[in-house]
Amino acid sequence: xxxxxxCIPCFFKQALEAARMAxxxxxxxxxxxxxxxxxxxxxxxxxxxxxxxRIIYGLARRVTRRDDPYLKIKEKSxxxxxxxxxxxxxxxxxxxxxxxxAVKLAIAGNIIDYGVKNSLNVDVELAKILNEENKAIxxxxxxxxxxxxxxxxxxxxxxxxxxxDNAGETVFDRILIEEIKRIDGDKRIxxxxxxxxxxxxxxxxxxxxxGIDKLAKVISSGSDAPGTxxxxxxxxFLRIYKKADMVISKGQGNFEALSTTKRQAFFLLMxxxxxxxxxxxCEVGDVILRSLF
Numbered sequence: 001x002x003x004x005x006x007c008i009p010c011f012f013k014q015a016l017e018a019a020r021m022a023x024x025x026x027x028x029x030x031x032x033x034x035x036x037x038x039x040x041x042x043x044x045x046x047x048x049x050x051x052x053x054r055i056i057y058g059l060a061r062r063v064t065r066r067d068d069p070y071l072k073i074k075e076k077s078x079x080x081x082x083x084x085x086x087x088x089x090x091x092x093x094x095x096x097x098x099x100x101x102a103v104k105l106a107i108a109g110n111i112i113d114y115g116v117k118n119s120l121n122v123d124v125e126l127a128k129i130l131n132e133e134n135k136a137i138x139x140x141x142x143x144x145x146x147x148x149x150x151x152x153x154x155x156x157x158x159x160x161x162x163x164x165d166n167a168g169e170t171v172f173d174r175i176l177i178e179e180i181k182r183i184d185g186d187k188r189i190x191x192x193x194x195x196x197x198x199x200x201x202x203x204x205x206x207x208x209x210x211g212i213d214k215l216a217k218v219i220s221s222g223s224d225a226p227g228t229x230x231x232x233x234x235x236x237f238l239r240i241y242k243k244a245d246m247v248i249s250k251g252q253g254n255f256e257a258l259s260t261t262k263r264q265a266f267f268l269l270m271x272x273x274x275x276x277x278x279x280x281x282c283e284v285g286d287v288i289l290r291s292l293f
Contacts, residue, residue, distance in 0.1 A: 001048055001049070001255065001256040001257075001259045001260060001276075001279050002045055002046055002047070002048065002260075003043070003044075003045045003046075003047055003048065003049050003052065004045070004275050004278075004279075005045070006274065006275050007049050007052075007275060008040065010049075010273070011036065011040070011049075011052055011053075011056060012033060012036065014053065014056050014057075015032050015033055015036050015056045015059065015060065016029060016032075016033065018032075018056060018057055018060035018069065018199075019032045019033075019060050019063070019064065021069040021070060021073075022060055022061075022064035022066040022069035023064065023066065023069070024060075024063070024064045028063060028064060031063055032059055032060055032063050032064075035059055035063070036055075036056060036059060039055060039059075043055075048227065048229065048256050048257050048260075049227070049253075049256045050225040050226050050227025050228075050229055050253045050256050050257045051225060051229055051257075053198070053199075053225060053226040053227065053253070054198065054223075054224060054225035054226065054229070054232070057198050057199060057226070058224075061197075067197060068197035070197065070199055070200040071197070073167075073200050074166075074167035074168070074200050074202075074203075074206060075167075076168075077166065077167045077168025077169075077200065078167055078168050078170070078171070078206055078209050078210055080168060081109070081168040081169070081170070081171035081172065081210065082171055082209075082210060084171075085171055085174075085175075088105055088171070088172070088175050089175070091105065092105070092175065092179060098179055098182075099151065099154075099179055099180075099183065100147060102175050102176040102178075102179035102180075103147065103150065103176060103268070103289060105172050105175050105176065106172050106173055106175065106176040106250070106268055107268050107269070107270065107287050107288075107289065108172060109166075109168070109169040109171065109172025109173065109250075110165060110166070110169055110172075110250055110251050110268065110269050110270055111270045111287070143281070143282075143290070144280065144281075144282045144286055144287075144288045144289070144290050145287065145288065145289045145290070146289060146290055146291060147289060149291060150266050150289055150291070153246050153264075153266070153291070154180065154246060156245065157187065157244075157245035157246035158186070158187060158188065158245050159187070159188045159189075159190070159243065159244050159245045159246070160180070160187060160188070160189045160190070160244060160245065160246045160247075160248060161189075161190050161192060161240055161241055161244035161246070161247045161248070162177065162189055162190065162191045162192065162216065162247075162248045162250075163192050163221070163228050163247065163248065163249040163250060163254050163258075163265075164191060164192060164193045164194075164201075164202040164207065164250060165201065165202065165250040165251030165253065165254065166199075166200050166201055166202060166251065167200050167201070167202045167203075167206040168200075168206075168210075169202070169250065169251075170202050170206055170207050170210040170212055171210045171211075173191070173210075173212065173250065174210055174211055174212055174215065176248075177189055177191070177212065177215045177216055178215060181215055188217075189215065189216035189217070190216060190217045190218075190219060190240055190244070191207055191212050191216040191217065191218050191219070192219050192220070192221045192228070192237060192240075193206065193207050193218065193219075193220060193221065194220065194221060194223060194224060194225075194226075195220045195221060195222050195223055195224050195234075196224035197224075198224050198225065198226045199226050201226055201253070203220075204218055204219075204220060219236070219237065219240070220234070220237070221233045221234065221237045222234025222235075222236070222237050223237075225253075225257070226253040227251075227252075227253030227254050227255075227256050227257035227258075228249070228253075228254050228257050228258055229257045230257070230258070230261065241263075242263070246264075246266070247263065247264065247265035247266065248265070248266050248268065249265045249266065249267050249268065250268050250269065251268075251269050252269050252270075252272060252273075252276055254267070254269075255267045255269055255276070255288075256276075259279070259292060262293075263293070264291055264292075264293040265291065265292070266289065266290070266291050267288060267289070267290050267291070267292070268288070268289055269287075269288050270285070270286070270287050270288065271283070271284055271285065271286045271287075271288060272284070
């Protein structure tokens with residue numbers, strides 16, 4: 001996805017949030033915003049938002065000298081999600097279509113911003129998302145929720161590349177991966193995380209803490225952008241990306257980075273902003289399970 005003009009104010013908001021998360025005072029916050037203002041005129045709108053995100057968080061790390069300001073949030077996210085793992089498994093066991101429920105839960109993990117909230121009633125949040133009368137997940141609207149195609153592609157796939165998004169969300173990914181392996185234990189799954197800290201995106205240690213390593217091969221994409229920007233990824237990752245029978249991509253950042261690439265991928269996310277909604281052709285708040293090819 002290209003960068004829209006509406007993304008630019010959001011870039012400044014991200015930079016300010018990153019600076020504050022790193023403990024910067026007002027003078028240092030202003031320095032980061034000033035440097036970003038100097039960089040933006042040279043940033044082409046043809047580039048994806050995660051490419052600017054990489055610049056923003058690199059700038060915040062350099063100025064504040066804080067390598068991973070979101071570390072505590074990620075640790076909290078992992079623990080909160082692990083605490084409800086049993087409840088998530090019960091939802092799967094009670095569902096007439098266990099794979100569909102696992103897909104919904106995987107997307108729910110992208111919706112719930114439990115890591116940055118002081119408190120959260122996860123049961124209430126999940127009920128809102130999964131309630132049959134709730135239009136957030138519109139299974140009938142195949143243009144944005146194409147479960148039939150996802151299921152068909154999954155059935156044929158022998159190798160699956162699963163692109164992670166946030167820490168904590170990895171537990172919800174584990175639920176889906178476990179269901180995929182239950183259906184066919186011979187499927188080979190590779191779970192790709194970020195190379196270095198960027199926002200609250202999952203790293204190798206987050207995936208392992210949440211138990212992904214017991215089900216899939218955990219690798220780094222080689223990228224430190226908040227999305228899988230292929231030009232920044234390692235040769236090993238690109239080889240797996242090209243050869244995989246199926247790619248499952250979680251979150252907005254991965255959608256922004258990969259939505260214009262030539263290979264098929266299934267994007268699981270919620271449209272959290274008007275820019276994404278416009279690009280996809282949906283409403284803000286819609287839940288998306290979509291392949292663009």
